[in-house]
Amino acid sequence: MISGTRYNTYSAYLHQRYGEKVYKLPVSLPVTCPNRDGQCGQQGCVFCGEIGAGYENLPASLTVSDQLIANKAHIAPKYKAKKFIPYFQNFSNTYLPVEELKRHVLEACQEDIVAIAIATRPDCINDSYLEMLATIREERGVDISIELGLQTVNYHSLIKINRGHTLAEFIDAALRIKRWSMDVCAHLILNLPWDNMTDTIESAKIVSALGVEQVKLHALYIVKNTVMAKWYQQGEITLISKEEYVERVVSFLEYLHPNIVIQRLIGRAPETNTLFTNWQTGWWKIREAIEEQLRLQDTWQGKYCNYLNGSAVRKFV
Secondary structure (H helix, E strand, C coil): CCCCCCCCEHHHHHHHHHCCCEEEEEECCCCCCCCCCCCCCCCCCCCCCCCCCCCCCCCCCCCHHHHHHHHHHHHHHHHCCCEEEEEECCCCCCCCCHHHHHHHHHHHCCCCECEEEEEECHHHCCHHHHHHHHHHHHHHCCEEEEEEEEECCCHHHHHHCCCCCCHHHHHHHHHHHHHCCCEEEEEEECCCCCCCHHHHHHHHHHHHHCCCCEEEEECCCEECCCHHHHHHHCCCCCCCCHHHHHHHHHHHHHHCCCCCEEEECCCCCCHHHEEECHHHCCHHHHHHHHHHHHHHCCCCCCCCCCCCCCHHHHHHC
16 A cells, blocks of 8 residues: 555555645646547537536636646645646547647646646547657656546446447557556546446456556536436436445455555535535545445455456466
């Protein structure tokens, strides 16, 4: 474990790697998604709202530099931060020409920037983009991590949420990113209506087998005026209880490789934009409930990570 907790926390990882606290700064790029513009779909994922995921982002009409300046002005004095990670968050941030992405990334490579995080879809990963990013990493001395929205390893659920890609594309993207020696962060939702504990555990096993470096967990929230909101209001889907979500996260951690860093255990979204968010309670309370269960059950990340490297023949070697 990197930290003294029962799972590898992101804050401890950043402090160990960079020697002090590091803060993410959200950045919006003028991009969309291939599941919205007709490349692989037009309606988008059934849970995705019109503004995507960046509720706290500044407008994409501002330059990357202007967004970073504004966010630093807010974060630096409040948290006494000196090192930062620009986080290209909203929609699919590699869904634009290579040279255009390069220009945005270079603009973010400032003196106090130690890494750059880029959120995108598995079907928006290509070797040409990775080669460009790897070159910037070497020339500018910044780490680069790519966050891939997988959501679930249940390929039937991927179809139901109109994800526009399958599990295969995620596997391909993760392996390609690793060949260029950049970190992969897998984004997962552990309480999609059609998934169960088996899917939860298999998600942990697959990202572990792929050697993913980081994981970001998310409880499903129902955004207003989406397809999923319609299903929710009409009673076509039901969500698991908060207690069951806690149970799933604990089991996920138990089967997850102990070296994988956990960026977060629960997401958050403004109640004004949603019909359902984290069982209408504070996200930190759910995180505390997960940590309490880890203590009460005397369990930890990686406790059951014994399935890799030919577990059936281990007794012979």
